[in-house]
Amino acid sequence: MGISGMMRTSVLGMHAQANRLSIVADNIANSNTVGYKRSGAQFSTLVLASNRTAYESGGVNTHIRHDISKQGSSYITMRPGDAMINGNGFFRVGDFNGAEYMTRSGSFGRDKNGFLQNTAGYYLLDINGQRIQINGSATDLIPPEATRNISLGINLKAEEEIFSGNFDPENPKTYHQKKSLETYDIQGGVVTLDMYFTKTNNNEWKMVVYRNGTPIYDINGNVDPGSEQVLKFDVNGDLVTPEGKIDLNLPDSEGGTYPVALNFGGNGEKLITQMGSSYAFVLDADGMTTGYYTGFTFSKNGDVEVSYSNGKTISRAIVGMVTVQVLDRLTVLSGTVFQRNSESGPLITGRAGEGVFGELQVNVLERSNADIADELTDMIEAQRNYTANSKVFQAGSELMEIIVNLKR
Numbered sequence: 337m338g339i340s341g342m343m344r345t346s347v348l349g350m351h352a353q354a355n356r357l358s359i360v361a362d363n364i365a366n367s368n369t370v371g372y373k374r375s376g377a378q379f380s381t382l383v384l385a386s387n388r389t390a391y392e393s394g395g396v397n398t399h400i401r402h403d404i405s406k407q408g409s410s411y412i413t414m415r416p417g418d419a420m421i422n423g424n425g426f427f428r429v430g431d432f433n434g435a436e437y438m439t440r441s442g443s444f445g446r447d448k449n450g451f452l453q454n455t456a457g458y459y460l461l462d463i464n465g466q467r468i469q470i471n472g473s474a475t476d477l478i479p480p481e482a483t484r485n486i487s488l489g490i491n492l493k494a495e496e497e498i499f500s501g502n503f504d505p506e507n508p509k510t511y512h513q514k515k516s517l518e519t520y521d522i523q524g525g526v527v528t529l530d531m532y533f534t535k536t537n538n539n540e541w542k543m544v545v546y547r548n549g550t551p552i553y554d555i556n557g558n559v560d561p562g563s564e565q566v567l568k569f570d571v572n573g574d575l576v577t578p579e580g581k582i583d584l585n586l587p588d589s590e591g592g593t594y595p596v597a598l599n600f601g602g603n604g605e606k607l608i609t610q611m612g613s614s615y616a617f618v619l620d621a622d623g624m625t626t627g628y629y630t631g632f633t634f635s636k637n638g639d640v641e642v643s644y645s646n647g648k649t650i651s652r653a654i655v656g657m658v659t660v661q662v663l664d665r666l667t668v669l670s671g672t673v674f675q676r677n678s679e680s681g682p683l684i685t686g687r688a689g690e691g692v693f694g695e696l697q698v699n700v701l702e703r704s705n706a707d708i709a710d711e712l713t714d715m716i717e718a719q720r721n722y723t724a725n726s727k728v729f730q731a732g733s734e735l736m737e738i739i740v741n742l743k744r
Contacts (some may be wrong), residue, residue: 337738341384341393343732347727348395352416355398356718364715370455371440371672372704373404374711381633387440404674405663408705410697416633417444417452420702421657423694426463428656428685429458429673434569436465437673438666439700446470446632449463452640455672460611461656463687468653470642476629480524480643483623486517487599490608491616495525496535503534505546510534513615519596520623522588529584531619539569545598547586555593559608560585573611575600594620601653624648636695641659659684 356377366372378399382394390695410420426438437458444452444460450469452460459467459556470476496512502699504510513533521527530546545552545563552563554691562584568576579602585593601607634643638655660666661681677685689695 339732339735340391340539342500342594343729343736344394345393346732348382348727350722350729351479352377352396352398353693353718353722353725357375357715360715360718361614361715362709363704363711364708367704367708367711368473369441370443370701371408373402373406373408373440373668374404374704374706375400375668380515382509384718402664402668403705404664404666404668406705408703410700411703412442412578412699413701414699415443416631416699418694418701419444419634419698420700421433421688422695422697425659425686425688425693428461428463428658429454430461430465430467436461437669437671437675439671439673441672442696443563443701446472449594449637452632456673458673460672461511462653463656463685465650465656468640468655469628469631470640470652472629472632472642474628478624478627478646478650478658478673479611480520480522480626480646481623482522482594482614483519483527483596485597485599485622486519486529487620488601489616489618489620491614492541492608492610493535493613494610495613498535498537500536503532503544505530505532505544505549513617515617515619517619517621519621520615520625521586524625525584526625533712535567539545539571541610543567547583552586554585555587565598565600567608567610569610573609575602575608575610579603592677593616611617624729631692633643634696634698636689636693638696655696657686657688659692678712 359377361377363374366433369528378401380397382395382397385395387394421440426440427442428436429434429439433483439458441454441456452468462468469692501510511532515531517529519527519529528548530592532544534542536542543565552560554560554639562582565578570576578600581597581598581599583595583744586596588594599607616697625647627646627648630643630645632640634655638657639651640653640655641649643649660676662679665679667677669675682694686693
């Protein structure tokens with residue numbers, strides 16, 4: 337079987353190099369596929385029994401390996417639904433029929449039902465293996481929260497001249513400073529509070545609060561006492577009275593009132609002072625208007641954070657993470673997903689940033705770990721090896737032709 341064995345061996349050699357070229361072609365084709373893990377060809381000898389006087393040529397076996405454990409480089413997308421696992425782990429995903437898989441492809445968006453899917457159509461699962469759903473419809477609202485507390489951070493100008501006339505909000509000459517602050521009522525409507533400050537005596541100021549341009553009245557039609565305060569300071573410019581919290585009773589839509597506490601400080605907390613030759617105001621109010629869905633993103637620890645138009649952010653789910661003991665033994669499937677098998681070891685589940693799992697990096701995706709330069713080098717080597725094997729086959733064919741011609 338010398339010559340025929342030689343030809344058979346060269347065919348096996350060409351087949352092995354064809355396998356290598358197919359793998360290179362796949363790697364190059366997926367060089368821009370998010371989360372793709374390159375494959376490679378390794379070879380081992382195929383030996384047939386020989387003796388001292390006759391050699392039986394064998395061949396070559398091809399073994400496919402996958403570089404799943406090697407992380408690809410990152411690139412910035414600025415899409416809040418994009419996330420890359422920085423370190424070990426895979427996103428826990430499932431298909432339409434409920435079968436679970438693993439992937440490093442982290443570009444997620446909402447489908448028509450609000451479920452998070454990646455570009456290959458696999459559903460993102462939480463740590464309990466359930467599909468993550470974000471409503472995001474016109475009815476996905478965050479209810480308003482009425483303003484309940486206002487913190488007053490104020491410095492009044494100590495060198496200001498005293499004014500002894502009557503206060504008139506329409507005449508800026510009758511007060512020294514006006515500051516406005518947006519607050520919210522019980523139904524989430526914007527309520528503008530105008531605060532007027534007038535120096536009426538040495539170390540004494542009058543503070544008047546208006547609501548939407550009008551005085552604040554109680555249910556009996558009297559001016560709310562909390563809306564007019566006399567601020568008295570000591571010789572050091574520290575506020576003496578009032579101190580603590582004083583309620584403004586603002587009218588609601590049903591003819592009643594709701595309280596809003598003005599925090600003047602006290603008990604060592606200096607919020608209002610009278611010092612120097614300039615003013616300073618830092619006014620802060622809690623509360624918020626109705627919030628409409630604006631988008632979602634991920635935290636580094638895998639929280640699915642849903643944001644709303646009022647600035648509120650709510651964690652709706654936790655991204656499920658999964659890994660195995662031997663990554664490179666995973667079964668590779670279409671859609672840039674992987675599946676465990678007996679060689680990869682059991683599944684390990686958890687969340688990002690805990691245990692063996694890396695943290696999530698948002699607005700970033702993981703590139704393919706295939707390097708074009710390396711793939712082209714492999715292609716040239718495989719092409720030359722294929723040509724060499726074909727020469728061996730050609731030589732065997734010529735020898736067979738000589739043998740056939742001996743009969744003539």
